[in-house]
Amino acid sequence: MKxxxxxxxxxxxxxxxxxxxxxxxxxxxxxVFVLITMIAGGKVASSSGLTYLQSAYVSLSxxxxxxxxFMSIPITIVECRxxxxxxxxxxxxxxxxxxxxxxxxxxxxxxALSTLILxxxxxxxxxxxxxxxxxxxxxxxLLTMISMFSIGLMVASLCRTTKSMNVVTSLLYxxxxxxxxxxxxxxxxxxxxxxxxxxxxLGVGIDLLKSVSVGxxxxxxxxVITLIAITVICGTVAVKTFRWE
Amino acid sequence: xxxxSISVKNxxxxxxxxxxxxxxxxxxxxxxxxxxxxxNGAGKSTTIDLILGLKTPDGGTAKILxxxxxxxxxxxxxxxxxxxxxxxxxxxxxxxxxxxxYASLYxxxxxxxxxxxxxxxxxxxxxxxxxxxxxERQKLSVVLALIGNPEIVFLDxxxxxxxxxxxxxxxxxxxQLKEQGLTIFLTTHYMEEAEALCDRVCIxxxxxxxxxxxxxxxxxxxxxxxxxxxxxxxxxxxxxx
Numbered sequence: 177m178k179x180x181x182x183x184x185x186x187x188x189x190x191x192x193x194x195x196x197x198x199x200x201x202x203x204x205x206x207x208v209f210v211l212i213t214m215i216a217g218g219k220v221a222s223s224s225g226l227t228y229l230q231s232a233y234v235s236l237s238x239x240x241x242x243x244x245x246f247m248s249i250p251i252t253i254v255e256c257r258x259x260x261x262x263x264x265x266x267x268x269x270x271x272x273x274x275x276x277x278x279x280x281x282x283x284x285x286x287x288a289l290s291t292l293i294l295x296x297x298x299x300x301x302x303x304x305x306x307x308x309x310x311x312x313x314x315x316x317x318l319l320t321m322i323s324m325f326s327i328g329l330m331v332a333s334l335c336r337t338t339k340s341m342n343v344v345t346s347l348l349y350x351x352x353x354x355x356x357x358x359x360x361x362x363x364x365x366x367x368x369x370x371x372x373x374x375x376x377x378l379g380v381g382i383d384l385l386k387s388v389s390v391g392x393x394x395x396x397x398x399x400v401i402t403l404i405a406i407t408v409i410c411g412t413v414a415v416k417t418f419r420w421e
Numbered sequence: 422x423x424x425x426s427i428s429v430k431n432x433x434x435x436x437x438x439x440x441x442x443x444x445x446x447x448x449x450x451x452x453x454x455x456x457x458x459x460x461n462g463a464g465k466s467t468t469i470d471l472i473l474g475l476k477t478p479d480g481g482t483a484k485i486l487x488x489x490x491x492x493x494x495x496x497x498x499x500x501x502x503x504x505x506x507x508x509x510x511x512x513x514x515x516x517x518x519x520x521x522x523y524a525s526l527y528x529x530x531x532x533x534x535x536x537x538x539x540x541x542x543x544x545x546x547x548x549x550x551x552x553x554x555x556x557e558r559q560k561l562s563v564v565l566a567l568i569g570n571p572e573i574v575f576l577d578x579x580x581x582x583x584x585x586x587x588x589x590x591x592x593x594x595x596x597q598l599k600e601q602g603l604t605i606f607l608t609t610h611y612m613e614e615a616e617a618l619c620d621r622v623c624i625x626x627x628x629x630x631x632x633x634x635x636x637x638x639x640x641x642x643x644x645x646x647x648x649x650x651x652x653x654x655x656x657x658x659x660x661x662x
Contacts, residue, residue, distance in 0.1 A: 182525040186518045193513040260509040267473055267503035268569070269495045270526045421475070 184278050191282045197248060201290045205239035208232075208359050209294055213302050221363035226390060230307075231361050233298045234385045238358050240290025241321045242378055244283035246349035249328035252279055254341040257421060266420035273415060280325055287321055308391035316388050316400075320381030323403040327377060329414035336419070352378045377406055424487055426451045426573050426604040431481035432471055434464075434628075441467045443628035444481070449573075453620040454595070454605040458612075458652060464628035465608040466506055469577055472606075473503065485573065499528060502571035506578050508562040510550040516561060517546040520568060527569035536564045539594050541587075555582040563591060567598070574598075576607040580614060592617055612649040622648070624655045631655045 191197055209232055217229040226234075253276075256262050265275065298304035306313060331348065335341035353359055355372060356379035362370055373379040384399040425448035434442040442464045449455040457465050470476040472483040474491030482489070490497045510519055520533035537543045540560040550558065559582050566574050576595075580588045595605060595618060609615055615622050616636055624632040624639070632639050632655045636648055643651035645662070653661050 179525045183522055186514070186522045186525075189518065190511055190513055256511065260505075260507065261511055263475065264503075264505055264508050264565075265526075266475065266494070267498055267501075267505065268523065268526045269499045269528075271495065 180274065180278070183274075184281060187278050188282045188285060191248070191252075191286060194248075197243075197286055200247065201240045201243040201286050202293060204243075205236040205290055205294055205359075206297060208239075209236045209297065212361065213298075217302060221361055226363075226386065228361060228363075229298070229302060229304055230389065231363060231386065233294065233304055234389050235358050235361060235382055236294055237291045237317065238320060238378060238382055238385065239353070240287035241317075241324050241381075242349065242353050242356075242358050243290075244287045245321075245324035245328035246331075246345050246352060248283050248286070249279060249325060250332040250335065250341050250345050253329075253332035254335055254338055257419065258338045260421070263421045272418040272420075276329055276414065276418070280329065283325065283328075284321060291317070306389050308387075308389045308393075312393070313385065313388050316381075316384055319400065319403050319407075320378075320385065323381065323407045323410075324378060326407045326410035326414060330410040330417075333414045333417040333419065352376055355379075357382045377403075424451075425449060426453075426486060427455075427472060427606060428484045428487075429468070429472065429481070430483075432468065432478050432483055433480035434467055434471055434476065434478050441628050442471060442478075445625065445628065445630055446481075447623050447630065447633060449604060449606055449621075451572075451604055452599070452602050454599055454607070454618050456615045456619045456622045457606070457608045457625065458615060458622055459608075459625040460656065461610075463625050465625065466577055467628075468625075469505075469575055469606075469608070473575065499569065500572045502566035502569055502574040504562045504566035504574070504576045504579055506581075508558075508565070512551065514550055515546070516542060516548055516550055516553070519550055519561065519565065523565045523568050529570055530568055531570045533564065533568055536567055540564055541590060556584060556587045559583055560587065560591065563594075571603070573604040573606065576605065578608055578610065580609065580611065588614070612647070612652055616648050624652060626656055 212232040213229050217227065219228050221228050221231045331341065331344050335344055355369060356376040357373050358378060362373050365373060374383060380399050380402050384396065387396065427449040430446050432442050432445045445468060457468060459465050467476065471478050472485060472490065474489065474494065477491065485497050485501055488497050520537065524530035524533055537546065540563065542557065542560055542564065545553065545557060550561065553561065559579065563576065563579055566576065580591055583591065599605060619636060621633070621635050622639055623630060632642060634642070640648055640651045643654040645651045645654055650662055653659065
């Protein structure tokens with residue numbers, strides 16, 4: 177455990193040295209949140225009954241997850257592989273699970289930090305109070321994160337080259353960021369697009385988080401099972417198909 | 422009892438039509454320094470990749486400490502250190518962080534401060550690896566190969582890109598480690614390096630073994646006066662002599 181921690185500390189420092197992480201995971205959700213809240217914070221978003229402030233807080237609390245899962249995790253691992261860092265790691269007693277766990281925890285800490293910053297802004301500056309149970313929300317947020325990360329890890333294992341990884345991550349990241357309701361509130365979408373957003377993995381998580389945030393705990397079973405299934409399937413594929421080079 | 426540290430038997434590997442390693446066999450005994458010599462593209466790095474399990478052979482076997490590296494990766498690399506040609510590092514990692522990270526992978530790592538000292542890298546602890554000179558980076562990759570306190574170390578073209586002083590520093594450290602019982606497998610383009618360090622050498626041409634033995638035996642068999650002449654003789658480049 178002590179050995180894992182020293183590896184983790186180094187990797188986490190490297191994460192914080194990457195300007196993309198600071199910009200996309202930490203700064204971007206905060207900026208979008210401030211904009212949406214200043215423009216329409218008190219208005220009720222049409223379909224859900226949530227105000228734009230309530231809706232935006234929940235949605236944007238998943239942007240850190242989205243950035244980590246579909247950008248940082250696959251990019252870090254695939255770049256290490258194509259540059260030969262993983263080839264060197266192969267020649268050591270380090271197991272793939274340990275390496276993946278380390279990078280996942282680093283990304284998880286970034287995602288949590290992103291949400292923490294957002295929460296401080298929402299609660300202190302804009303007077304946001306969550307009607308639902310905060311601990312239930314945290315649990316569901318964690319489940320959403322783990323589930324999205326497993327998709328990112330699967331992409332990292334399956335994509336052999338930086339090129340194919342860039343294509344796949346762009347195909348996942350931008351649609352999820354824009355159309356799952358993470359940045360643009362799903363409430364303003366036309367009906368067809370809203371149906372698509374509900375089918376996206378991140379959209380499932382966001383819907384679930386919205387329900388929990390307003391204290392509505394019925395209809396939780398299906399999305400929770402969906403997220404767990406994604407985690408199990410993608411996580412297994414990620415570990416089984418992992419390649420050092 | 423005296424099982425060879427590395428045992429290669431009839432190793433064969435082709436890429437497409439090109440046979441890169443051709444029925445290659447040799448043993449490396451415990452505590453000896455062994456060099457694999459040959460031209461660029463002679464199959465040296467591929468042979469190392471096959472022994473380490475980074476590539477799968479088409480035929481033959483390669484065992485380290487009696488084990489197949491691909492199957493027993495963890496056990497093998499707990500006891501075997503590796504310096505690959507062109508070792509790469511994560512962007513924005515410092516020298517010390519690279520040492521901490523690699524040391525954390527082993528059950529009983531060496532003291533990396535001492536290793537950095539021994540290779541003259543101690544003042545660069547806080548420097549980014551990407552800002553190091555070629556020679557400094559090369560020395561760091563040797564430090565990382567030794568960081569797990571290995572019984573065997575693989576050094577692929579370890580002194581390529583090093584200046585004369587740095588090369589001598591590396592030689593000195595390797596000789597000290599040899600006295601402590603370390604088995605060293607290396608490849609090099611410098612015959613004087615092989616002469617200075619090695620107990621035995623194996624010369625390969627297009628993946629095939631053309632000579633093997635102690636430096637003296639190989640020189641004697643060629644009729645030349647030193648290893649460089651012997652090397653050119655076995656490579657069929659006598660007209661250069």
